[in-house]
Amino acid sequence: MALRIVEFFGYDPIDKSPAASAARKRFICPFIGSKCTKQLRDKSISGACTVKLVNSGPIICCPNRLYASEYVILRKVAETAFGAGVKLISGEDVPRVDHDGLFVAVFGKRWGKELRLPQRSGRGAYFVDWILALIGKSGRMSEFVAVEVQAIDTTGNYRAERDSYLKGTGHHGYSNAGLNWENVSKRILPQIIYKGHVLRHEQLCKKGLFFICPTPVYERIQDRLGKSMVSYHFQPGALTFQWYNIGPTAHEGHVRSLQPGGAFTTTIDQVALAFTSPSNLPPAGVYQRAIESELDRLNS
DSSP states (O other): EEEEEEEEETBBOOOOOOHHHHHHTTEEEETTTTTTTOOOTTTTTOOOEEEEEEESOOOOOOOOGGGGHHHHHHHHHHHHOHHHHHHHHHHHGGSSSSSSSSSEEESTTTTTTTOOOOOOOBBBTTOEEEEEEEEEESEEEEEEEEEEOOOOOOSSSOOOHHHHHOOOOOOOOBBSSSEHHHHHHIIIHHHHHHHHHHHHTTTTTOOOOEEEEEEEHHHHHHHHTOOOOOOOOOTTTEEEEEEEEOSSSOOOOOOOOOEEEEEEEHHHHHHEEEEEEEEHOOTHHHHHHHHHHHHHHHOO
16 A cells, blocks of 8 residues: 555644644644654654545544544534533533533543443453533433544554654655554444443433544445444434544644534444444355456466
8 A cells, every 4th residue: 555644743744834843843742732642563653643545535543633623522422412502521520610410521531530440351341432421400410421532543654754754854755554444344343332232231321322533434334334224313322423534734833624524323233233244245156256267367
């Protein structure tokens, strides 16, 4: 494959503005306001937020990129789940406010404190990235939703391109890196299904699980599931996809906008059924024809 970096520490890789230069020098992610957490295989800081294959559009490769505009994606989930006018606060701030039924306590990274959940069989396979809990006027939780945020992993190596941008030597071109689409089937979908079933057991999880990702990841999920899922209203066991794109090229010293691409609500059962009974199968006999073609070639 051929891949190049589109956003580097939040900015165009060749942006020479003071803001972009400072972000690269200090390894700062402007979307979370702290050091970049994305790593290369040797554990050095990556800095890549968004990448592009030679024959496709940009795709977000770091989940922190989706936290632009002060975690706007979490605000949108809260408004979708609980209604307009809700206000996000850190879970640790719940005892410090006068409750009016509109506060939503956020539990997750960089929001004060992550929830400590018991592990199952020595693993925490049902942990989610975020919990948004609507607090009633009594100060007690009235309901909650869970949120998973997923970008796309890369394969191969873009180290030379990354190093050239850090040194300020200009556009390096395309690397031999690629995108790990196999993760959609091997890791992302099984985790969604498992966590969705866990959340269905929760009495106060009345609207289920929200899954936020870049538009191409959602499109690949749809391709894998055969585009046969039925739309449902919110309910326990619901799964809501929300997907995002980056906006057009920005002026120097500015980051691109984060633009909503759409939303779709179905159920965990629909996803599980589509995952185990795909409808987008290749034509019958595809293996036989491939084998016979190769045998004919070898015998010719």
